[in-house]
Amino acid sequence: MRYVKWFASQTSGLKANMAVRIVAGVAQVGCGLLLVVLCRHFIDRGIWQAGVVKEIMAIFAVLVVSILLRQAVYYLQNDAEVRQQNTIRSRLYGILLGRRLFDKRERMHSGDISQRLERDIQAVSQVTTDVVPRMAVTVVQLIGAFLLLHAMDKVLAWSLLLLTPFVAVCAKYLSHRLRQMTLDIRSKESSIQMLIQETMENETAIKSMESAPWLGKRLASLHADLGRLIRRRTRFTMLSRLLLASTFGLGYMGAFVYGGLQLRDGLISFGVMTAFLQLVSQIQSPVLAMLNMIPQIIHATASIDRIREIETMPMENETEKTTALQGPIGIRVEHAYYRYKDNGKTVLEDFSYCFTPGSSTAIMGDSGRGKTTVLRLLSAVAMPDAGSVYIYDGEGHKLSGATMRHYITYIPQGNTMMSGTIRENMLLANPDATRQQMEEALYTAAADFVEKMPQGIDTQIGEHATLLSEGQAQRLAIARGLLHGGEVMLLDEISSSLDEATEATLISRLFSRHSEKTIIFVTHRKATAEKCDRVIRI
Template sequence: MINSGLKQHLRWAWSISQGYRSKLFLYFILELICIGLSLVFVYLSKKAVDAATSPDGLPLKWLLIGIVGSIALNVGIKGYSGRLMERIKLMLTLQLQRTMLDAQMLSVWKLIKNWHTGDIQIRIQTDCEEVANTIANNVLSFGLTIIQLLASVGFLWYMDPMLALMILAISPLFVFSKIYFRKMRKLSKEVKEEESNFSKVLQENLRFRLLIRAMGIFPKRRAKLTESQQQLFLLKMRQLNFSTYTQGAMKVAMNAGYLVAFIWGIYRLQAGLISFGTMTAFLQLVARIQSPILALISYIPGFVRFRVSADRLLELQAGEIEPQVTPQQLRATKELRITDLSFRYEDKWVLQQLNLSLKAGEPTAIVGPSGKGKTTLIRLLLSLLKAEKGQITLIDQQGERPLTASHRINFAYIPQGNSLFSGTIRENLMLHAKENGPLDIDKALRLACAEFVFDFPEGVDTLVGESGMGLSEGQAQRIAIARALLHDGDIWLFDEVTSALDRTTADTLTERLLAYGKHKLCLFVTHDLHLAEKCQQRIYLD
């Protein structure tokens, strides 16, 4: 895990705040006004008590009007600034979550395989909120609290320097020590890591819940989840205990401070050295000094969690990201040529010096046992992987060019297994549809042997659950084929398109696809020898 320095965290936080700084500055100014109004309230309260006990001075009526006005104005400004802050936090959280999600969605393959979905989800959800809250709220509130503390201490010093010194001397500032910071950061890091572990187990249990029941391993998976929960509980209890002990010490010191102010004020009042108004102001100012000190202390765990969350998000964002390019539409693609193509996963070669030519109107089948590079070849053609050696060339009316990610728009791709999203069948079909394409939904479904959709009560507006829940594997597969046909790319990449179909349906589908795609560049990765025999070119990988 990344352990960045404070300076890097601050620079990163500053870059995130871009676009929100003017709103944050407005919030800061409004809160400064509120601090000023609170001190005006203390001053007018003192004057009002003195006016009530001694007729000399300002008229009591105007002082009371001033007190009511300062409270009303303070409440109004606080309400607006609070709403402004919540809006900023929400917007900043959503922006940061989008940024982190984009980084993961565009990560190169070698990084994707290293991350668990459950871990990514917990980081995007909780860590982004933690960072956004610190940037939008805690940093400014920390500065405002210091200003409020200094202003209150200054006011109290003006009234009674000795009392101000005593209050500061007994305030629990010792908790700002490095030992406290290190302990809190260690505990926060452990809790965050265990939250990620729990999320991993939870996500897998939910995703494979039917498989878990079918295999009879529910007790073991439940025990694994319970074990993770128990570990998370113990870590959070350690964090809670540490926080409780330190807060208990703070509260003892705070109560002692209030007692000191009260006793000091009583003796000064008895001696006739201060007025009743000054005594009232003493007690109010002590509260306004102790509250900021408590607030400053309460920000420490938040800053510690921010630094831990910042490390986790920087780690999430640190990987190589596929650069965004402008899609390049090919014109009447004639050939896709593969020359001496080689690729390996770590130390294992899965493709070595592969040579292949895909031509329009000459469908090709790639056949071979599992683990021989068939699916890897598709990923290379889609520029999801980079070849170690060799090159892939596209040839269309405009000539030859090397294959890049910008050409991905020209591919109609059917992955192996279920690839439907939750939503309606129509939403799934139109997700990848090309505007003004030659096919409509009905024709695409018929070509894909998916006429069964018309028999559903809701037709193409039938809802599909997560991972095609509610459909058989074969039904989901054929709807995915119809989706690819609606895209109408020049190059078809079909990975095991008949694997979930019976022989009759598979043969009918093959005939329809080959007839409709007679002018396409068609590549079928398959174990289906019936399909392979109907292709003009067959490549066997062994």
């Protein structure tokens, strides 16, 4: 039932499309049944009468209408599918951007997420926009064909319909087995996606270590596992379909023999015999169609479970910004505790500190002692397990949680640039930024090299800025962060890829242009720490 509710919740904005498709499908069924009647009449009477041309034209007209309806259904189905895929993907994308980071349930591989946003969304949208309307039309076709055959021969109609319970029993047996097989296949596909994605992101290291042969073998092993899982599911599906197809084949043969005997005894005409065979097909084909829909639905339920893992990710609790802070802003940590969610290691224990408004502080210490964790807590990217973190102004107003970020510039360590142009990367921080504001941020970040490029800020930089040096990419990331604004600046190892001269220029410009702001560095550089008012060692 929970899957039915989930499917129903995804049809918002598509109900009119689905209703039109069902109506068109029912009309198509009507054309098929009308064609049976016309063919019977044509064989029994039409070919012996003068109006044979009219009979042929009527049959031709019904065929044309049926073809047009089929094309209309095809167009509507594809339109609905792409709209729903985009809707679900956009919603999940919003959830991913709003989830609470560094939570154990959040730690899902990016390759696995990509797989869920593609294959799993595709599987569920096909069921919602295609299988559900087709199933409704199929039921109408089954009922219509049964009633028409019942009007011609009750015994044959009921004999064919009695096969349905057998199909239902088979469907029940199929459901659990197929669902687990599909989950295994989806998991293996995600593993392949992860390997390929990480390989592309670390090509330089892979080439330098000559790891390509080993990775090729690893991919081949994953492919072999995936092939084995798919072949197992295919064999299971083939055996199931073979059993049911044999059952329906016997049913068709029985109808053929029954009709032949009736025809021999003069109880039916050739037209009725033709109608028998057409209607038998129209009764069996809906049942077979529903049988083919069952694996799709089962695959989709497995995909729903994977999508639900994203939907139920813990989200940030963004509190309302009741009061705007004024003037210089400080930030305070009180009795904060934090431990990693995956291994339980405690990195901060009863940590307290007040970063006063307008001060500059350097946080130093050995690797792994929690320096970056402090900045994550200060920026509300991560939340403490206990204790509190908040910003405040001179009037005594306070803010905590995600709303703090409006007043904070946080520049994390590492290469955080995205594919596109420099301008597009800068606009991520401030979509309304002017060219002058961008140039000022670039200057402050010692990224003057941009103006010497042929396309300037419209230069394409590639994925993770692969067309630039690490130092250039780092300075662009700093400029982008500065463009976001904020009275508190959190800078995590921002000069790790810079030479001493460039570092000195960067730090000098930061202090001269943002002297009124609260600046907090995480650094290993003594030269940077010496320019700060205070130094904290963790």
